[in-house]
Amino acid sequence: MITAKFRTPRQNLLKRKPLFVDQDIINNLVSKVSKACNIDAKLITKKGRYRPQVLARNMCFYILHVHYKQKAAQIAPYFHRDRTTVLHGINTFVNDVEVVxxxxEQYTEVRSKIKIPKLYSENY
Incomplete structure (x- = not known):
């Protein structure tokens, strides 16, 4: 079977590439989330499965994924997790917002304290 390869459209070539977030932004985010959730910042990146730690970690995953446009594979190394764990945390965050x-309130507090970039806006 022969498959034809098509050239990438010009609009796709001109789109901005995903932004890679550096360690300072992630450390700032973890510190703000830890203050909002009243836990130690080191506990967010550790392996614990206690509910406050998991809620704070999932909030970090969600903020990095939605506001900083990071893929799960890009988020995972910072928290010493697998990409599927990050995806599960993002999906769980959406459910936990409705239940907890x-x-x-913690999420809106963190959003007000961090600087969210204007990615992919029309005005470059």
């Missing part, structure tokens, strides 16, 4: 009563 104080979680949305």
């Amino acid at each position: 009563p104080f979680y949305m």
